[in-house]
Amino acid sequence: MNGLDVVIKKYFPGRGNGLVAAKNFKAYAEIFKKIPEVSVPESDFRSYICANCFVLAPTTGDKVQPASVAKIFSCGKCRASYYCSQQCQLQDWKAYHKRECKILASLAPQVPPSPVVLLMRILKMQRENRDRFFKSMEGLMSHIDERRKLDDFSTLVLMSKGAKEYSRSALPFDAIVEMLCKVMTNSATIPNPNYDTVGLMFDPLVSLVNHSCDPNAVLVFNKNVLLLRAVRPIKEGEEIFISYTDNTMPMPERKKQLRTLYFFDCHCAACRPPEVGSGPKADPRNDFTCPRCGTPFQPYSMRSAPNGVQIYNDISACSSCHYRFPDAPNVVANLEHQIASTGVAEINRIANDSMANGLVSKLKQFHKQGMIPLHRSPFTESLASLIPYYMKYNDWSTALAFIGIQYFFQDEMRTRQPEFMLIRLAHMMRFVVILAYIINTGPSSRLQQCSIDFHECLWGLVSELERSIPLVYGKNSTFEAHVREKYKNMMLAQMGPTLARIHMSSTLEQLGWHKEMDKIKAYAMGFFIDSDVKKFIATDSDIMKFIGTELLD
Numbered sequence: 045m046n047g048l049d050v051v052i053k054k055y056f057p058g059r060g061n062g063l064v065a066a067k068n069f070k071a072y073a074e075i076f077k078k079i080p081e082v083s084v085p086e087s088d089f090r091s092y093i094c095a096n097c098f099v100l101a102p103t104t105g106d107k108v109q110p111a112s113v114a115k116i117f118s119c120g121k122c123r124a125s126y127y128c129s130q131q132c133q134l135q136d137w138k139a140y141h142k143r144e145c146k147i148l149a150s151l152a153p154q155v156p157p158s159p160v161v162l163l164m165r166i167l168k169m170q171r172e173n174r175d176r177f178f179k180s181m182e183g184l185m186s187h188i189d190e191r192r193k194l195d196d197f198s199t200l201v202l203m204s205k206g207a208k209e210y211s212r213s214a215l216p217f218d219a220i221v222e223m224l225c226k227v228m229t230n231s232a233t234i235p236n237p238n239y240d241t242v243g244l245m246f247d248p249l250v251s252l253v254n255h256s257c258d259p260n261a262v263l264v265f266n267k268n269v270l271l272l273r274a275v276r277p278i279k280e281g282e283e284i285f286i287s288y289t290d291n292t293m294p295m296p297e298r299k300k301q302l303r304t305l306y307f308f309d310c311h312c313a314a315c316r317p318p319e320v321g322s323g324p325k326a327d328p329r330n331d332f333t334c335p336r337c338g339t340p341f342q343p344y345s346m347r348s349a350p351n352g353v354q355i356y357n358d359i360s361a362c363s364s365c366h367y368r369f370p371d372a373p374n375v376v377a378n379l380e381h382q383i384a385s386t387g388v389a390e391i392n393r394i395a396n397d398s399m400a401n402g403l404v405s406k407l408k409q410f411h412k413q414g415m416i417p418l419h420r421s422p423f424t425e426s427l428a429s430l431i432p433y434y435m436k437y438n439d440w441s442t443a444l445a446f447i448g449i450q451y452f453f454q455d456e457m458r459t460r461q462p463e464f465m466l467i468r469l470a471h472m473m474r475f476v477v478i479l480a481y482i483i484n485t486g487p488s489s490r491l492q493q494c495s496i497d498f499h500e501c502l503w504g505l506v507s508e509l510e511r512s513i514p515l516v517y518g519k520n521s522t523f524e525a526h527v528r529e530k531y532k533n534m535m536l537a538q539m540g541p542t543l544a545r546i547h548m549s550s551t552l553e554q555l556g557w558h559k560e561m562d563k564i565k566a567y568a569m570g571f572f573i574d575s576d577v578k579k580f581i582a583t584d585s586d587i588m589k590f591i592g593t594e595l596l597d
């Protein structure tokens with residue numbers, strides 16, 4: 045399970061070392077699986093996962109919990125590390141906890157940030173002379189020179205001081221700071237099925253995988269085992285890439301994140317400016333659209349001013365129908381400015397309905413204007429904030445309208461491999477919860493007019509989840525078990541045995557699932573554009589108008 049026989053380390057000018065495939069991999073094939081050298085729970089999630097095997101315990105986010113989730117208990121001394129069994133507690137005690145327990149107890153109720161705990165463990169391995177591990181760390185990038193110039197470098201110095209003190213490492217301080225910089229550059233977050241970051245892991249082999257915004261592989265976790273999986277065929281000798289960011293974001297946002305967190309400019313095919321005349325389907329993640337004819341236009345053709353500053357080329361009219369855009373000449377800069385001022389970040393701190401309503405009306409206004417596609421920011425981030433808000437306050441009908449937009453008009457369109465968009469699976473689970481609550485509490489009068497069979501929709505979504513999860517996580521993952529217990533049992537209980545039996549013996553086509561889901565799609569569209577639900581029929585051309593751009597090939 046060490047992965048070394050199927051990948052080869054290779055140097056690539058401009059991006060350093062990377063991993064290439066040592067054999068052909070089919071789409072969806074496992075490239076390798078391994079337990080990372082070091083992994084630690086994220087401070088906020090310590091009481092929700094086993095610190096040794098990372099099995100999930102109930103989280104408080106959703107109100108519906110599986111019947112049999114792992115029962116975890118805390119270490120009696122520090123009360124900061126949790127375990128699912130005495131065996132896990134013993135293993136962790138021997139491996140790390142006997143040295144960390146006193147430190148964690150003395151800091152309680154605070155817990156050091158996860159990179160510090162990770163570094164403490166690495167320093168401990170160094171004290172134990174784990175030469176192989178340290179050799180593999182030697183050549184990794186730290187970007188220490190770039191980090192020194194940043195305001196928050198002093199925080200890294202403080203964190204290194206803490207780690208040195210706690211681990212009693214004899215390494216020179218500068219070496220420890222550099223090691224922390226390596227941890228920051230090379231560690232990966234561990235998400236749970238709801239896509240919360242529950243842990244941080246570091247593994248010198250996995251660290252070698254470089255980034256692409258159109259990756260050929262994805263990194264997933266099943267408890268404490270990481271799995272590198274091909275998302276399309278990879279030929280022997282081809283470099284393996286994962287995405288370090290949410291690769292469904294538009295290019296400037298991806299670029300900004302990669303520069304800030306990883307200190308490089310991405311030049312992958314998805315980041316290169318489109319060739320002149322490359323046609324309207326270049327990359328829907330980036331495009332704005334002509335409000336008159338719907339032709340996408342690339343806002344990111346940049347040119348360098350004489351002082352070296354990158355500026356947008358003026359885009360004043362649609363290349364297809366020659367409609368002059370409002371606010372020309374620099375329509376893109378104007379739109380970016382409007383996007384930045386929607387106050388999307390504020391929504392995370394929503395205190396009342398008027399803020400939520402304010403954001404929704406701003407989004408509707410943007411949509412009416414017709415230049416920003418729905419699957420682009422600010423729509424994506426706004427819905428990500430609004431949906432939990434409406435769920436929290438039990439406004440399930442509004443939550444359904446927005447999860448419908450997210451599911452039908454954003455997630456499906458933002459990536460070439462929607463089934464490998466891990467956050468889409470988390471969104472589907474949320475969709476299931478919203479449907480379950482609507483079944484329990486009854487639909488609003490507006491929703492009643494749509495005569496949707498909610499049981500049907502619920503059944504199909506859970507079936508889709510069951511089909512998608514093994515594609516990504518492999519068979520018998522904890523994620524699959526989680527869905528089976530939490531969602532399937534909930535669904536079966538809601539349907540009762542007779543209805544459940546009918547559903548189990550039919551395909552989704554036979555049941556007419558897609559037709560029912562189309563009703564939710566129409567409801568979501570109608571809700572968003574304030575159309576009369578009764579009259580509203582979502583034809584293909586309505587949908588195209590609503591989306592504002594063309595689908596991916």
Ligand SMILES: C[S@@+](CC[C@H](N)C(=O)[O-])C[C@H]1O[C@@H](n2cnc3c(N)ncnc32)[C@H](O)[C@@H]1O
Nearest residue numbers: 058059060061184185230251252254255306308
């Ligand atoms: C996790 S490491 C990947 C391994 C790294 N190439 C090495 O030699 O150690 C991340 C760093 O690799 C570099 N990198 C990764 N993907 C890149 C890309 N597509 N283009 C340029 N540099 C990249 C960046 O410097 C980034 O901070």
